[in-house]
Amino acid sequence: MTLFQIFDILGIFAFAISGSLVAMRKRMDPFGVFIIAFATSVGGGTLRDLLIGAQPVFWMKNTDVIFLIITAYFIAIFFRKKLKYLNKSLFLFDTIGLGLYTIMGTEIGLSNNFHPIIIVAIATMSASFGGVIRDILCNEIPVIFRKEIYATACVLGSITFLILHHLDFNETIIYISTSSIIITVRLLAVKFHWSLPTFYSKI
């Protein structure tokens, strides 16, 4: 099993947990929770596959993805009472998913020989789209438009990946550096309420 496959599995798993948690917070019925878990988990990768024309999309060719989501779903349900700090768990799993999906998006963009700026766009879209669908379906303001730096962390991570790749670092170092940067930027952004500078005058 390659490092890519391990990160792939962990990303799908983390987003499935994050989707289940948001849906349970909204007190959806068991099927609704599963739909949200599924949409959050595969949403970004499905958009990526549609845009580059890699159909049938990834989860149709590999049933492991479905069983992985089902497992994450039951774990989220089973441990829901232990998850006293639901918001913290949710934030953690969402951030991990964000980091791992950015790596997968960048990797797939590279293997398709797209221009670097397109690769960063694909990576950012595939990392953040799952969370956006989740929030739209749950009727929350999409996480991407809330104050803290979110998609910006993916952009920074994807650029880091491309630079290290260009400098011929090996895969393990690239993957670990990229995910560390994304997770760190996101954690610090939320902790210290970082946000992008605004160009509106104070009212």
Next chain:
Amino acid sequence: MTLFQIFDILGIFAFAISGSLVAMRKRMDPFGVFIIAFATSVGGGTLRDLLIGAQPVFWMKNTDVIFLIITAYFIAIFFRKKLKYLNKSLFLFDTIGLGLYTIMGTEIGLSNNFHPIIIVAIATMSASFGGVIRDILCNEIPVIFRKEIYATACVLGSITFLILHHLDFNETIIYISTSSIIITVRLLAVKFHWSLPTFYSKI
């Protein structure tokens, strides 16, 4: 004309009626009503074709679909005053569409040799997606997240289809059994307020 084609036509027709009725209840203008009828009718099949990579999507290759939707649209407008029991008519057409689209989705999944669990997922998504888009565009809570069993009926129907298919029953029996199960489950669910058991403690 095969039974598949007849069910296909009826499914498109039923969803076009259901879309027109929801849009008229929202008092949209004639063009808005047509857009909603179109999106409800072709939405599920378009998603299905995009995900499996069958492009151009079905309604681009077959103009009959467009004329069928136009016909349904005018029928809905013409009979709108007879439709005193608008909610009941809407529910009926939506349920018929749900049953027929599940059959088509399962059939197409089978002919692409997907794994059974993927086939059930495709059938359920293509059957319920039209109604979800309709409700999002009309600013209603998507039907799939309301209390009564909805997508669950598609899952049961699609599994029934696959079992009967595996047991070598003929197409007519499979189609009629599948649609009967979906329509019956949905009717009973609404009549008796069935819903899935919940795992939240009472507040």
Next chain:
Amino acid sequence: MTLFQIFDILGIFAFAISGSLVAMRKRMDPFGVFIIAFATSVGGGTLRDLLIGAQPVFWMKNTDVIFLIITAYFIAIFFRKKLKYLNKSLFLFDTIGLGLYTIMGTEIGLSNNFHPIIIVAIATMSASFGGVIRDILCNEIPVIFRKEIYATACVLGSITFLILHHLDFNETIIYISTSSIIITVRLLAVKFHWSLPTFYSKI
């Protein structure tokens, strides 16, 4: 550079400006404004490419599109204080984008040999979809469902294009006539509060 390419560039540019303006009116942060500019600008063409199966979608094959959007974004930000009449500017750029995208959609539909009714549908969807995504992401009622004639202008423009094309007029005449009709219909519709006749009785 062909007339088609010039119109293509202008359409992308106009929609990127219109997206930036709506996002700034919502006081989004700089990255949010860019996402909205991007989604508005490429949304319609991306949907078109997905439906007809022309992947990777257009902006992945041509990085000029990205740099064009970035330029439009900075122009919108830079001139935001001069844009006292933000609503008027927004309306103008949205209308120009609508006209140009209708032409591109019709042209691409023709080159794929679709049936005329399908071509009109593709042109209308690709012209109006960018504005619809923009409005959904910004939590406004989609422009297509507001009172004034919107998608109807695209339908009229696309039909005009097809008739002139059938009568063998040259490209320049077709492009200028089509965009003039769309822009004029839309301007007059807003000025005189034109809307489609309704079939609901007064309440």
